[in-house]
Amino acid sequence: MTSVRVRFAPSPTGPLHIGGVRTALYNYLFARKNNGVLILRIEDTDRARFVEGAEEYIMEALEWCGIRPDEGIREGGPFGPYRQTDRQELYRQYANRLVETGHAYYAFDTPEALEELRREYESKGSAFIYNASSRGSLRNSLSLPEAEWKSWLDEGEPYVIRYRMPADEDIHFDDIIRGHVVVNSSALDDKVLFKSDGMPTYHLANIVDDHLMEISHVIRGEEWLPSVPLHVMLYRSFGWDPPLFAHLPLLLKPDGKGKLSKRDGDRMGFPVFPLFWPYGETANGYREEGYYPEAFVNMLALLGWNPGTEKEIFTMDELIEAFSMERVGKSGSRFDPDKARWFNHHYLRERTNNQLALEFREVLRAKGYQHDIVRLEVLVDMVKERVSFVREIWDESDFFFKAPVLYDEVAVRKRWKQNSAGMMNELIAVLEKVQNFSPALTEEAVKGWIGEKGYDTGEIMNVFRLLIVGAMRGPHIFDIIGWIGREETIKRINAGVAAITGQ
Numbered sequence: 001m002t003s004v005r006v007r008f009a010p011s012p013t014g015p016l017h018i019g020g021v022r023t024a025l026y027n028y029l030f031a032r033k034n035n036g037v038l039i040l041r042i043e044d045t046d047r048a049r050f051v052e053g054a055e056e057y058i059m060e061a062l063e064w065c066g067i068r069p070d071e072g073i074r075e076g077g078p079f080g081p082y083r084q085t086d087r088q089e090l091y092r093q094y095a096n097r098l099v100e101t102g103h104a105y106y107a108f109d110t111p112e113a114l115e116e117l118r119r120e121y122e123s124k125g126s127a128f129i130y131n132a133s134s135r136g137s138l139r140n141s142l143s144l145p146e147a148e149w150k151s152w153l154d155e156g157e158p159y160v161i162r163y164r165m166p167a168d169e170d171i172h173f174d175d176i177i178r179g180h181v182v183v184n185s186s187a188l189d190d191k192v193l194f195k196s197d198g199m200p201t202y203h204l205a206n207i208v209d210d211h212l213m214e215i216s217h218v219i220r221g222e223e224w225l226p227s228v229p230l231h232v233m234l235y236r237s238f239g240w241d242p243p244l245f246a247h248l249p250l251l252l253k254p255d256g257k258g259k260l261s262k263r264d265g266d267r268m269g270f271p272v273f274p275l276f277w278p279y280g281e282t283a284n285g286y287r288e289e290g291y292y293p294e295a296f297v298n299m300l301a302l303l304g305w306n307p308g309t310e311k312e313i314f315t316m317d318e319l320i321e322a323f324s325m326e327r328v329g330k331s332g333s334r335f336d337p338d339k340a341r342w343f344n345h346h347y348l349r350e351r352t353n354n355q356l357a358l359e360f361r362e363v364l365r366a367k368g369y370q371h372d373i374v375r376l377e378v379l380v381d382m383v384k385e386r387v388s389f390v391r392e393i394w395d396e397s398d399f400f401f402k403a404p405v406l407y408d409e410v411a412v413r414k415r416w417k418q419n420s421a422g423m424m425n426e427l428i429a430v431l432e433k434v435q436n437f438s439p440a441l442t443e444e445a446v447k448g449w450i451g452e453k454g455y456d457t458g459e460i461m462n463v464f465r466l467l468i469v470g471a472m473r474g475p476h477i478f479d480i481i482g483w484i485g486r487e488e489t490i491k492r493i494n495a496g497v498a499a500i501t502g503q
Helices: 018-033 054-065 084-100 111-123 146-154 202-212 222-238 262-268 293-301 316-322 337-350 353-366 373-386 391-401 409-415 420-433 439-453 457-469 477-484 486-501
Strands: 005-008 037-040 104-107 160-163 170-175 179-184 192-194 217-221 244-248
Touching: 005 018, 005 217, 018 037, 018 054, 018 217, 018 244, 018 293, 018 316, 037 054, 054 293, 084 104, 084 160, 084 192, 084 202, 084 222, 160 222, 170 222, 170 244, 179 222, 192 202, 202 222, 217 222, 222 244, 293 316, 293 337, 337 373, 353 373, 353 391, 373 391, 373 477, 391 477, 409 457, 420 439, 420 457, 420 486, 439 457, 439 477, 457 477, 457 486, 477 486
Parallel strands: 005 037, 217 244
Antiparallel strands: 104 160, 160 192, 170 179
16 A cells, blocks of 8 residues: 555534544544554635634644644644645646646636526526536637637636536546446536635645645545545546545434434534534533543444444554444444443543542532542542433532432332331431441441341331432442431431421
8 A cells, every 4th residue: 555644624614513523533543554644634715604713623623532633734744734725826826727728717607697597497497507518608718709708817807717527428436435436427517616716616625735745545524425526537637646535424313314413412412513612603512511532532433434343442542453444334324322421431430530539529619519539539439330421420429518408209208107207316326326437337237226126127228318318319328428427417317307297
């Protein structure tokens, strides 16, 4: 194989969709697997859709994911500049070369005239295509006398440069994922390559940059598959060898019906962007939702790529080692928000109690609580199996920090008996005598008392939990009281009895 050079080339027109992140990830994995180079190129020639801040967002998102380009705006490199607006004059030279060699032409049609033609064709039940069958009757340098169109150029008449697509020719190309593809040129239009505002379109800039940056493989989303015949023809017109192509399958909605969109995420309560998007219509991000980058990347890698085994958990290094384009599927991959949570739960459990305690401490500080890290390590160890995100530790442990003021009405009706108050007063006496208020010793003392009295263990323990927690939830009750301490435990029992009995 020749030297592998791939690129991720997003447009800074808004937040980076997770489908784009997956494209970047697959390029990164392929480059690393083959000792190649990943380029980050910003394709910002569409100035009408340019969004301030999007370029920085893209770079921050890739950094959070652990996707590190070898060449780019920040990294530099021998093939720069890596922002297309910094290469603007370069594209004009190549557009002019295509005109000079007869592969492109000047078109002076106004947008209004073309729109009128489209409406006229639609009224007759057909679609207007600017191609070999129609360009001869339109305002361009192929149909007009040379003196006329040259005078228009001299006078500054607005124009675009269109590619001269040949008539009725089969265009062949190979795709690593899709196989051999044939498209007849009669189905294609004469695409605009250079716009009247002096900027190239995606098609021209993309081809020129990929050639000059010596890109060996173009790995991108399948939405670009219809553009490949034009790109193949452009390579031929310039006399360049095209790179190898691989078009990735779509990311689908959770029900599998259509492309995953922000609207789906808003409706079903999950992000479709890696980071929070702060501009205009804001959008949640995986980072801010509490996902670990390792979980996000692991989840994303398996949306379209199959390792060929039952293995689901991969480090980045393991993904690099296992990855191959041949195991990327053709069909769209259904996004499963529950599976995304599952991945995060796994990586949360893999973290040390100290790491989780440090992260959870920030959640507590925001709520006005301060606690020793060692005590928080004990707490997170009790509840981490129950949560998928650090923020959820609070939902599973709020009663560690504040005594209940309300008691679950259903549990009270079901668990509270006529003699419950008396038994709880006896329990207080037992707890007061425990020398070392550790979970093991308090459990031994309480279980011993229950046995001596012949009480029903379930009845006692359920009421005990109700008074300490306020509901029938939480980890082992003796772990809870060992953490909150004897004084707080007795205080809660007394308060709960008073609240329930009204005394």
